[in-house]
Amino acid sequence: MVNRFEKARDAITATPSLVIDLPTVERNLQRLHRYADEAGIRVRPHTKTHKSLFFARQQVAHGCHGLTVAKVGEAEVMAQVADDILIAYPAIDPDRRRRIAELAKTTMVHVAIDSAYAIAVLAEAAQAAGTIIGILIDINVGADRTGVADAAASLELAQLVTQHRSLRLDGIFFYPGQVWSPAEDQESPLHQIDQKLSEAISLWAEHDLACPIVSGGSTPTAYQSHLIKSQTEIRPGTYLFNDMNTVRAGFCQQEDCAAAIICTVVSTAVPGKGVVDAGTKTLTSDRNVLHPNSGHGHVIEYPAAVITRLSEEHGEIDFSACPNRPQVGDRVTIIPNHICPCVNLQNQVILQDAEHRLTPSTVDSRGMLS
Amino acid sequence: MVNRFEKARDAITATPSLVIDLPTVERNLQRLHRYADEAGIRVRPHTKTHKSLFFARQQVAHGCHGLTVAKVGEAEVMAQVADDILIAYPAIDPDRRRRIAELAKTTMVHVAIDSAYAIAVLAEAAQAAGTIIGILIDINVGADRTGVADAAASLELAQLVTQHRSLRLDGIFFYPGQVWSPAEDQESPLHQIDQKLSEAISLWAEHDLACPIVSGGSTPTAYQSHLIKSQTEIRPGTYLFNDMNTVRAGFCQQEDCAAAIICTVVSTAVPGKGVVDAGTKTLTSDRNVLHPNSGHGHVIEYPAAVITRLSEEHGEIDFSACPNRPQVGDRVTIIPNHICPCVNLQNQVILQDAEHRLTPSTVDSRGMLS
Known part of the structure; x- marks a missing residue:
């Protein structure tokens, strides 16, 4: 499948970043x-x-x-x-x-x-x-x-x-x-x-x-x-934006997901695992509504990978079902389970237009709890 | 038990607010x-x-x-x-x-x-x-x-x-x-x-x-x-600060918890339930580490209450085991399961000193994901 976030994934400066495809x-x-x-x-x-x-x-x-x-x-x-x-x-x-x-x-x-x-x-x-x-x-x-x-x-x-x-x-x-x-x-x-x-x-x-x-x-x-x-x-x-909740429930297709977290593989030292720089403080710990044991989102580059466990800043991914494995330093793209609280965790998002130009945009009412 | 947050609970202006007892x-x-x-x-x-x-x-x-x-x-x-x-x-x-x-x-x-x-x-x-x-x-x-x-x-x-x-x-x-x-x-x-x-x-x-x-x-x-x-x-x-994770695991007592969310009961319309203005965007959806089915935190005023379900801004509490029930408009105090991501959701916290004076304080590195 075409990964619409591929150019943004490779071009953005800092990870984890939430990119939104306009x-x-x-x-x-x-x-x-x-x-x-x-x-x-x-x-x-x-x-x-x-x-x-x-x-x-x-x-x-x-x-x-x-x-x-x-x-x-x-x-x-x-x-x-x-x-x-x-x-x-x-x-x-x-x-x-x-x-x-x-x-x-x-x-x-x-x-x-x-x-x-x-x-x-x-x-x-x-x-x-x-x-x-x-x-x-x-x-x-x-x-x-x-x-x-x-x-x-x-x-x-x-x-x-x-x-x-x-x-x-x-x-x-x-x-x-x-x-x-x-x-x-x-x-x-x-x-x-x-x-x-x-x-x-x-x-x-x-x-x-x-x-x-x-x-x-x-x-x-x-x-x-x-x-x-x-x-x-x-x-x-x-x-x-859609998310893995709406995809896995059949309310949209994966290509209807407009928002994804670009992150970096920071460790592969533990056998069978890859760790990315997106944990609960980026993705939230929300489980999938209909498939609570499906992991904490979907890795576009590795469709068979499972995000098995999140700490605050670490996302642990099991790549054992994937024919290839990422290396430390590689970037991957994650569609979150629930995009709403995920956006609320970001100070800004990156907008991607049809020409793949990237523009930062403020999350204006982020954290307005009262 | 003495509720050290009682005066802050009644005095603060806006809910939900995270109060920290100095x-x-x-x-x-x-x-x-x-x-x-x-x-x-x-x-x-x-x-x-x-x-x-x-x-x-x-x-x-x-x-x-x-x-x-x-x-x-x-x-x-x-x-x-x-x-x-x-x-x-x-x-x-x-x-x-x-x-x-x-x-x-x-x-x-x-x-x-x-x-x-x-x-x-x-x-x-x-x-x-x-x-x-x-x-x-x-x-x-x-x-x-x-x-x-x-x-x-x-x-x-x-x-x-x-x-x-x-x-x-x-x-x-x-x-x-x-x-x-x-x-x-x-x-x-x-x-x-x-x-x-x-x-x-x-x-x-x-x-x-x-x-x-x-x-x-x-x-x-x-x-x-x-x-x-x-x-x-x-x-x-x-x-x-401590939290319900460290309390329920036996690493501290409840009176060692320095941080609590003050929130307002906004609905009691559904029988057996009280709804407060603190959901996953305030408390996170983190479950308790050792007791994942214990609910989403502890209500100090109603020790037998169970926070059964969170939406983004609604916290649903089962008060059926409590001798008394709160009314709409009452405030209650919740000790979260996991205080670290909870602090990260707040733009500011309220500091409470020994004389119960309240001072807002910025969460300076909130949302710094990279």
Whole structure:
């Protein structure tokens, strides 16, 4: 297979470096928007994957309808390029709600919440700042992470929201994070989710509550979004770069992976092993979602190699199934298991354009945890 | 148990925040140096744990003999406070070796290597810069990560080093990373390591090669260092802060943990669960070394709680074994499994002094991967 990172691998100055192939990003963007346009669904990409104004601008240029973030620090950064931001997180502590209320002075902000506490404190913060915060009621559709249990519970919170003049009831939020089955097996679980959402929307309507936004989506379910008829927008993140999670689950091909770590083989002294300069502080210790024992990523030059163990700065690779072995000083290219936290570990990434020119780019909202 | 983080927990502005209790750090420092002084062994602490000039200065003030780093970027930062730095890593790629040779103009630098390639390229880089780089030969004593196999192989590399006028043969390097057994069971494995090192030192002596530095050590073996008589210095890192890895392995008590993540409960909507604003981007996904199924850290306020699952920004906690449950908006304190990569995720930490005053402090070499 052609290694699109080969020229960058040999040309970059320092390893480990995260190189992002822009033509692949462009293809990933076009593919998603082509699908979403046909399905008549809006795209509000999650910027947790790239944390970069450069890529946020690309997403805006491709016609996304606002952006998604997890944390308020990210929202403040991304407000530089989008005027409509969804905080897909119950951002309720005093520091966050004060900052959200402030941000709402210049940016349309929606916050996904699942408690009466969140409603009370966000209303108070918005009132104090003289702004209005948009609220989405988070309904648990099976990921069992956040979200109220059912339509009745969602109605209760929705009605609470309408009691506050500093809040605006924007609709429903959900996250189908439990759906990782192959695309052809998603019809049944997504249909169940749609039913649950439809019940809530109907119940809201019976109580004269509109639901202009029904926000869902993930990368694994992105191209089956038409199966959840009631949703109005999707929030995929990983689709932009892809990684070994999306490859091994069958949601994309390896050539759709836009981001890879270029690293150097620093030791081959222990028989059967090669050690590279990328450990958990570069790749994270995230295991593959569907294949947790598949190792810590994929080595493009040695497809049969297994990254067996990571320390903080050492990556141990078993090359015993490979016809050839690298030498100390050689460089190899690793596609990480999970690109989102991996990007968050980098101070900068290297952008590779169609002519293989390399440009450093800042990870603008890296490490913004609150 | 007294929660030393209680006042900080309630006083800090933003969550999640990593708070470091300075009196505990001071006790950890004093304990190690008291032991090392009695054992007649030098301490060269690994700065990968704190990545901060503030703590490096504390270590220097307590009489450590130089500092240890993994990467050259860290070495460049730590050279601000120490004039003797060991790069515990085969730092051999063109960018690193050029920077090491440059750093050697003003700082005593030692690099641990295990290949003829490393010797050739470091010699060339030092010669080009007009400097001298100190070399330690890495011997594998059982961690099977890096290091040559035996005394004969170490002699071969040591002799190669002496052929270069731009290199200085400083001694032997080893890492007993496989030893995680209780202190009372370490005598046998550490004795075996000592034998292997002694063989190499004797063989070197037979060939008129001195071995002024024998650098080893880790936090798990730190207080058994006297059992490896041939080593001259130890390089523990985690001892400074400790974490659930060192607690659950029995190497310290929970009250020796100086660092904890203060976070906010953001959702209790899913029955039996509480969700906090600390996920893998705050705590890392590192599992506990000896108890991989013990969850992702320890909640001080709820000792029976289990952090069952992390997403990037969500930490899911099972409180079902706890007599009480937190409410949305409450703050809790988590001791992470592995503090070193956790610190690396923070842009800053909050220092807590004996009077519970809080001061932000930069993580100076955070994210320095090359």
